[in-house]
Amino acid sequence: MHTFLYRTNSLLTFVASVLVVLCILASITDYFHRDSAVVAVDIVQVDRFQVSQAGNDEAFLAFNISADLRSVFTWNTKQLFVFLAVEYATPENAVNQVSVWDRIIERREDALIALPRVQNKYRLVDQGRNMRGRDLNLTMYWNAMPKSGRIYTGQKTLTGYRLPDTYS
Amino acid sequence: MIGYVKDAVRDVHTYFKTLNVRQLISQAISLGLIVSSALMIWKGLMVVTGSESPVVVVLSGSMEPGFRRGDILFLHMSNAPIRAGEIVVFNIDGRDIPIVHRVIRVHEKAETGEVEVLTKGDNNFGDDRPLYAQGQMWLNRKHVMGRAVGYLPYVGIVTILMTDYPYVKIILIGALGLLVITSKD
Numbered sequence: 331m332h333t334f335l336y337r338t339n340s341l342l343t344f345v346a347s348v349l350v351v352l353c354i355l356a357s358i359t360d361y362f363h364r365d366s367a368v369v370a371v372d373i374v375q376v377d378r379f380q381v382s383q384a385g386n387d388e389a390f391l392a393f394n395i396s397a398d399l400r401s402v403f404t405w406n407t408k409q410l411f412v413f414l415a416v417e418y419a420t421p422e423n424a425v426n427q428v429s430v431w432d433r434i435i436e437r438r439e440d441a442l443i444a445l446p447r448v449q450n451k452y453r454l455v456d457q458g459r460n461m462r463g464r465d466l467n468l469t470m471y472w473n474a475m476p477k478s479g480r481i482y483t484g485q486k487t488l489t490g491y492r493l494p495d496t497y498s
Numbered sequence: 499m500i501g502y503v504k505d506a507v508r509d510v511h512t513y514f515k516t517l518n519v520r521q522l523i524s525q526a527i528s529l530g531l532i533v534s535s536a537l538m539i540w541k542g543l544m545v546v547t548g549s550e551s552p553v554v555v556v557l558s559g560s561m562e563p564g565f566r567r568g569d570i571l572f573l574h575m576s577n578a579p580i581r582a583g584e585i586v587v588f589n590i591d592g593r594d595i596p597i598v599h600r601v602i603r604v605h606e607k608a609e610t611g612e613v614e615v616l617t618k619g620d621n622n623f624g625d626d627r628p629l630y631a632q633g634q635m636w637l638n639r640k641h642v643m644g645r646a647v648g649y650l651p652y653v654g655i656v657t658i659l660m661t662d663y664p665y666v667k668i669i670l671i672g673a674l675g676l677l678v679i680t681s682k683d
Contacts, residue, residue: 334502425606
């Protein structure tokens with residue numbers, strides 16, 4: 331009844347249950363957290379706009395990205411994965427989302443972003459030739475990866491961007 | 499400590515000396531109960547989450563520093579469309595081990611509603627096309643097993659140990675078996 335193994339087993343079981351409850355509690359505090367994120371993104375310039383070798387429209391853009399995501403951090407936030415997606419609809423595709431820039435932010439102090447001119451980090455290529463004169467939305471997403479518990483995403487969409495009618 | 503080990507050894511010894519059929523059956527049943535309740539919890543989770551594997555252990559460092567080797571992820575598979583930024587677990591034809599990476603690009607067909615997505619590990623330089631099957635450019639819904647919704651650190655480290663060092667598995671199963679037969683209700 332009271333062997334070493336038996337006691338070890340009940341101790342480990344107890345420790346595990348306490349940890350699980352603590353993790354759930356930590357995640358619940360996240361749930362009630364409200365942030366006041368500030369995001370301002372703009373397309374500064376269309377560097378190049380052409381048909382790629384594979385025959386799809388491809389744009390090279392320069393963005394102005396500034397954001398203050400310090401309020402997103404809670405005591406249970408391990409890191410934010412922040413990315414900027416170009417979103418548009420074409421006759422072929424109801425939804426197109428292309429991530430053009432991203433960054434991992436591990437500390438609250440680093441969540442103040444001010445980048446005056448960044449070129450797209452990943453290629454902005456369409457599935458076809460539907461990008462001329464296309465209206466775009468820019469959405470900033472921040473995926474909060476916790477120390478433990480729920481993973482969640484916040485976002486802010488900015489509308490009213492448009493690609494040129496001709497290639498350059 | 500040594501005293502306890504001696505106790506345990508003596509327990510096992512007396513167990514085999516006083517072995518009788520009734521006791522053996524009762525222990526077989528309690529072992530069966532443990533196994534079947536574990537199976538029930540697992541299958542129950544499958545139904546609730548809609549994912550064929552509700553919990554996965556992170557096996558690679560490609561999502562560091564967010565997820566490290568040995569952390570576990572809870573998956574959920576709803577009918578909601580797959581969108582950029584979600585962390586998905588997917589299977590590639592011809593590969594045994596599922597991969598946990600982030601969706602960085604989504605194209606959803608207007609006519610059929612089918613999605614074509616591209617993934618990337620946060621800690622990798624390039625996207626996942628080299629990991630996909632030969633000539634495969636996109637993942638479709640059928641490849642995706644679930645999206646990660648919850649995270650616990652370190653819990654899966656035992657799994658990592660067991661895959662890296664097979665004898666750990668033998669020791670662990672042996673110790674658990676010993677515990678079951680020496681515990682007298």
